[in-house]
Amino acid sequence: MTASIPIPAASKRALITGITGQDGSYLAELLLSKGYQVHGLIRRASTFNTGRIDHLYQDPHDPDAKLFLHYGDLTDSSRLVTLIEKIHPDEVYHLAAQSHVRVSFDEPEFTGNTTGVGTTRLLEAIRMVGVDCRFYQASSSEMFGATPPPQNEDTPFYPRSPYGAAKVYGYWIARNYREGHGLYAVNGILFNHESPRRGETFVTRKIARAAARIALGLDKDVYLGNLDAVRDWGYAPEYVEGMWRMLQADEPTDYVLATGTAYTVRDFAQFCFDHVNLDWQQYVKFDESYLRPTEVDALIGDATKAESLLAWKPRTLALQLSHVMVDAELNRARKA
Numbered sequence: 041m042t043a044s045i046p047i048p049a050a051s052k053r054a055l056i057t058g059i060t061g062q063d064g065s066y067l068a069e070l071l072l073s074k075g076y077q078v079h080g081l082i083r084r085a086s087t088f089n090t091g092r093i094d095h096l097y098q099d100p101h102d103p104d105a106k107l108f109l110h111y112g113d114l115t116d117s118s119r120l121v122t123l124i125e126k127i128h129p130d131e132v133y134h135l136a137a138q139s140h141v142r143v144s145f146d147e148p149e150f151t152g153n154t155t156g157v158g159t160t161r162l163l164e165a166i167r168m169v170g171v172d173c174r175f176y177q178a179s180s181s182e183m184f185g186a187t188p189p190p191q192n193e194d195t196p197f198y199p200r201s202p203y204g205a206a207k208v209y210g211y212w213i214a215r216n217y218r219e220g221h222g223l224y225a226v227n228g229i230l231f232n233h234e235s236p237r238r239g240e241t242f243v244t245r246k247i248a249r250a251a252a253r254i255a256l257g258l259d260k261d262v263y264l265g266n267l268d269a270v271r272d273w274g275y276a277p278e279y280v281e282g283m284w285r286m287l288q289a290d291e292p293t294d295y296v297l298a299t300g301t302a303y304t305v306r307d308f309a310q311f312c313f314d315h316v317n318l319d320w321q322q323y324v325k326f327d328e329s330y331l332r333p334t335e336v337d338a339l340i341g342d343a344t345k346a347e348s349l350l351a352w353k354p355r356t357l358a359l360q361l362s363h364v365m366v367d368a369e370l371n372r373a374r375k376a
């Protein structure tokens with residue numbers, strides 16, 4: 041932690057909220073590789089929550105250190121002001137959120153407070169300090185909810201969860217600071233993107249992990265909810281590259297990142313189990329507790345704008361992604 045350590049000068053400084061999450065960890069790697077000084081907001085927890093970024097650790101006393109971590113929370117506005125004042129970032133990537141859709145039905149108020157109002161707290165900190173920076177808001181395809189695919193930047197929002205509603209609020213508050221306060225603020229409307237670093241309770245990681253562990257004789261089966269949901273799954277490292285590109289453009293605007301391909305949860309299960317030569321139907325069981333009060337049936341994105349303005353293109357599609365994830369789980373399980 042860097043409580044009393046003065047921050048050295050650097051060519052470009054980035055602040056990442058949510059640096060301990062899937063996307064934050066890949067983005068930190070990318071920005072460090074580009075020579076940025078990277079600052080990450082982390083929450084105090086009773087157990088370590090830095091597993092995804094431990095390999096990036098640098099001694100903050102080292103004069104060449106480029107990664108600095110700061111305790112803070114999206115519910116603590118005075119801390120956000122202090123940090124913006126101290127770091128004076130050139131780019132802010134706001135990724136922190138209560139990001140689990142199913143959990144948002146159990147904790148709607150908390151989700152609104154962090155995922156929604158947390159964005160305002162950070163934007164207000166930037167405005168109050170008066171720092172001239174570029175701001176990335178982690179918006180979500182979940183905002184489209186019940187609006188049928190294909191979905192692009194002009195598609196109306198119809199959120200179907202407290203999480204989706206909080207993200208719609210975050211989207212509009214970021215646009216408001218762009219239009220009202222002249223902030224360079226961008227909404228990246230990202231469709232589902234996954235990786236071996238995905239949280240274990242999201243469906244792709246849950247399935248990949250189960251397939252690997254069942255193949256190794258460590259588990260017997262896996263319980264899932266709705267297998268009919270259609271998602272547009274891409275690969276997280278490619279999506280964080282898109283986030284960075286959004287903040288390098290001349291003008292701030294909003295972009296969809298997606299692969300444009302559509303698979304059901306059932307398809308993804310089949311890909312994963314096929315990869316370890318098992319019949320998914322023998323191992324996937326149903327548990328209604330994984331159903332949601334309102335489901336998002338189909339998300340399929342149209343990323344034409346990002347492709348033409350940012351030259352961004354996804355390379356890894358669902359089948360290859362499933363193999364990357366199952367192989368990572370086989371390695372993890374063997375090591376453990």
Ligand code: NAP
Nearest residue numbers: 058060061062063113114135136137139178180230232233
């Ligand atoms: P993730 O793995 O769940 O990471 C969420 C991050 O937010 C973690 O670092 C978490 O810290 C932090 N966080 C949560 N509540 C916080 C709080 N109150 N104060 C400070 N930090 C807090 O999410 P992800 O998949 O990387 O997604 C990154 C962002 O993109 C999220 O905003 C998500 O909603 C959005 N998004 C994700 C996808 C996707 O498919 N992955 C698609 C569209 C949009 P801890 O480690 O301490 O929990």
Ligand code: G4F
Nearest residue numbers: 139141180181182231232241242243244264265266269330
């Ligand atoms: O993996 P999921 O939990 O992802 P979901 O709900 O699409 O949300 C993710 O993507 C959003 C972008 O659209 C992000 F904004 C959000 O932060 C998050 O990263 O569920 C995918 C689908 C759902 O339809 C769900 O009902 O899988 C279905 N599902 C079926 N069984 C399950 C399960 N989901 C989970 N998490 N666990 C199950 O056992």
